Amino acid sequence: xxxxxxxxxxxxxVSHHKDWPKAxxxxxxxxxxxxxxxxxxxxxxxxxxxLAKNHGITNVAxxxxxxxxxxxxxxxxxxxxxxYLWDESAHLYEHSLKLYEGLSQELNYNIMLSQRGVLxxxxxxHDLRELSRRISANRLNxxxxxxLTPADIKNMVPLMDVSPxxxxxxxxxxxxxxxxVARHDxxxxxxxxxxxxxxxxxxxxxxxxxxxREGGAVTGVETTRGTIKAKKVALAxxxxxxxxAQMADVRLPITSHPLQAMVSEPVKPALDCVVMSNAVHGYIxxxxxxxxxxxxxxxxxxxxxxxxxxxxVEELQRAIVCLFPxxxxxxxxxxxGGIVDTCPDASPIVSxxxxxxxxVNGGWGTGGFKATPGSGWVYAHTIARDEAHELNAxxxxxxxxxxxxxxxxxxxAVAH
Amino acid sequence: MLIIDCxxxxxxxxxxxxxxxxxxxxxxxxxxxxxxxxxxEYLFMRSNTKGRFLERWVHSEGCRRWFNMxxxxxNNEVEAVYLMGETPPKEVxx
Numbered sequence: 001x002x003x004x005x006x007x008x009x010x011x012x013x014v015s016h017h018k019d020w021p022k023a024x025x026x027x028x029x030x031x032x033x034x035x036x037x038x039x040x041x042x043x044x045x046x047x048x049x050x051l052a053k054n055h056g057i058t059n060v061a062x063x064x065x066x067x068x069x070x071x072x073x074x075x076x077x078x079x080x081x082x083x084y085l086w087d088e089s090a091h092l093y094e095h096s097l098k099l100y101e102g103l104s105q106e107l108n109y110n111i112m113l114s115q116r117g118v119l120x121x122x123x124x125x126h127d128l129r130e131l132s133r134r135i136s137a138n139r140l141n142x143x144x145x146x147x148l149t150p151a152d153i154k155n156m157v158p159l160m161d162v163s164p165x166x167x168x169x170x171x172x173x174x175x176x177x178x179x180x181v182a183r184h185d186x187x188x189x190x191x192x193x194x195x196x197x198x199x200x201x202x203x204x205x206x207x208x209x210x211x212x213r214e215g216g217a218v219t220g221v222e223t224t225r226g227t228i229k230a231k232k233v234a235l236a237x238x239x240x241x242x243x244x245a246q247m248a249d250v251r252l253p254i255t256s257h258p259l260q261a262m263v264s265e266p267v268k269p270a271l272d273c274v275v276m277s278n279a280v281h282g283y284i285x286x287x288x289x290x291x292x293x294x295x296x297x298x299x300x301x302x303x304x305x306x307x308x309x310x311x312x313v314e315e316l317q318r319a320i321v322c323l324f325p326x327x328x329x330x331x332x333x334x335x336x337g338g339i340v341d342t343c344p345d346a347s348p349i350v351s352x353x354x355x356x357x358x359x360v361n362g363g364w365g366t367g368g369f370k371a372t373p374g375s376g377w378v379y380a381h382t383i384a385r386d387e388a389h390e391l392n393a394x395x396x397x398x399x400x401x402x403x404x405x406x407x408x409x410x411x412x413a414v415a416h
Numbered sequence: 417m418l419i420i421d422c423x424x425x426x427x428x429x430x431x432x433x434x435x436x437x438x439x440x441x442x443x444x445x446x447x448x449x450x451x452x453x454x455x456x457e458y459l460f461m462r463s464n465t466k467g468r469f470l471e472r473w474v475h476s477e478g479c480r481r482w483f484n485m486x487x488x489x490x491n492n493e494v495e496a497v498y499l500m501g502e503t504p505p506k507e508v509x510x
Contacts, residue, residue, distance in 0.1 A: 256489075
């Protein structure tokens with residue numbers, strides 16, 4: 001891998017940027033791999049990278065139906081934070097945030113991490129109590145989290161309407177200063193380049209159509225580019241987790257829903273942090289290009305339409321305009337949807353399955369992007385050792401049988 | 417925007433309805449004798465179909481009555497509406 005640096009930039013400027021090497025190869029699939037990862041989004045690529053780096057397993061293929069990061073990795077609102085309520089989630093997301101903090105250097109790829117602070121708003125007494133509880137829980141877990149009064153919020157976000165007359169009065173907020181945003185495509189591309197450099201084959205435009213099994217264990221996958229044998233098969237396909245698992249007769253407690261996001265026309269810098277509100281179903285930040293990036297709650301009906309329904313757009317815009325009256329003058333530029341797979345307890349599944357050599361990583365619901373590095377780290381461990389890492393052991397499929405659910409609806413249900 | 421044909425009120429816009437998830441999940445007859453696996457299956461496991469899906473809806477801002485619907489989850493086409501307790505019409509039964 002040719003390293004990116006100020007010198008390589010200057011060198012390539014001299015040749016008019018025509019000689020940059022390809023960031024990764026695009027090899028034909030081999031007949032057999034030790035591990036086949038299905039899904040070339042952030043989670044799949046991170047998993048491949050950590051399989052190679054942490055466990056020395058490099059005979060690995062990442063198989064992607066479309067293009068890298070074209071699913072939820074490229075459709076989310078790029079928010080990163082770790083202020084989850086329960087210990088299990090806090091540890092997992094905090095591990096992820098710590099990996100994010102060193103990721104640009106580690107991958108030699110600028111993921112444009114901007115730790116601009118994430119505000120979670122409280123609009124009523126119940127919100128306030130829940131928020132205080134969460135702030136205390138975060139601090140006990142060593143996660144930075146502080147309480148802001150409406151006056152503090154006004155000082156930090158002057159455009160927000162925090163007056164008592166507001167339609168959704170703002171009574172307080174939690175602030176995680178280390179939270180922020182990152183460039184989502186860069187996370188996928190950075191992991192892809194680094195994994196490829198360690199020998200991982202990245203195969204795009206190749207759809208998995210079947211999972212081959214023999215005597216209760218996987219033996220490979222059937223794809224649109226032929227049969228590929230594999231000792232282990234690992235799913236990382238976000239919204240379509242149930243459908244892939246179905247190919248191996250594994251039932252999952254997952255339902256898929258469209259989740260929408262949209263951006264306004266670009267404007268000058270006006271909002272320098274991330275603002276989220278569970279109660280009014282909206283979250284907003286300003287991108288480096290100046291667009292206001294806004295995300296909504298999920299469409300309640302099960303669905304695979306990568307667009308979403310209009311009532312959700314109206315609901316989101318109502319919330320944003322009430323919080324930021326001046327944004328009513330902005331025009332919406334683009335809107336899109338992604339399919340998120342949600343679990344009954346709003347926590348993910350990173351787990352072995354009843355089928356030998358088949359692993360599942362899904363159910364991240366509305367908040368998988370922030371978990372990308374941590375998810376890849378623990379999933380690689382689970383695949384390599386055939387047992388869970390201590391961080392993802394609580395997120396096993398068995399929890400739905402034992403009843404040890406991790407109820408994160410308060411921290412995860414809407415916002416991400 | 418979906419137009420949903422409530423069997424009691426006729427065609428209305430989707431915002432008048434609430435979603436009730438997968439249809440025809442039967443509550444176990446002898447809960448006290450159920451194994452943990454069977455409970456998990458009843459409470460949590462869902463088919464999450466891409467394509468024709470049988471589901472429950474309630475006309476919460478109209479007649480407030482529940483009914484079943486067959487909808488294609490890939491393109492949102494509503495294929496049939498039928499009453500609670502009924503089996504799906506022949507053209508949408510699998």
